[in-house]
Amino acid sequence: MSRFIRPERRLLTQEERKLLEWLLANGSREAKPYISQIAKVNVVGRCTCGCPTIDLALGNREQRKTALSIILADFTGKTPEGIEVGVIVHAREGEISELEVYAIPDWKAPFNLPSIESLKQF
Secondary structure: OOOOEEEEEEOOOHHHHHHHHHHHHHOOOOOHHHHHHHHHEEEEEEEOOOOOOEEEEEOOOOOOOOOOOEEEEEEEEEOOOOOEEEEEEEEEOOEEEEEEEEEOOOOOOOOOOOOHHHOEEO
């Protein structure tokens, strides 16, 4: 695991699940078949910088897949704190592997997930 990701084993929060469902339903043409994986996905890591980026893996796996990623969804939005963010859902080897959320421009303090209502195609 990267020094930028710390292990974190848990289920998705309700907010993470809703965001992931929306992103896959509204993402690229390739995204929709991945919606069925949400019921089996678990959080296996979290970014150490304070952003809400999480690594995801199916079932009991302890790490996400690490092959080259394909982007299933790419949006911008605003967090409850008013921070503009980019949101990307990555898949690797046919599995959802990461929900990436990054501040635009760079932000040095923790922040939350964007509201679904604020999301726009990147």
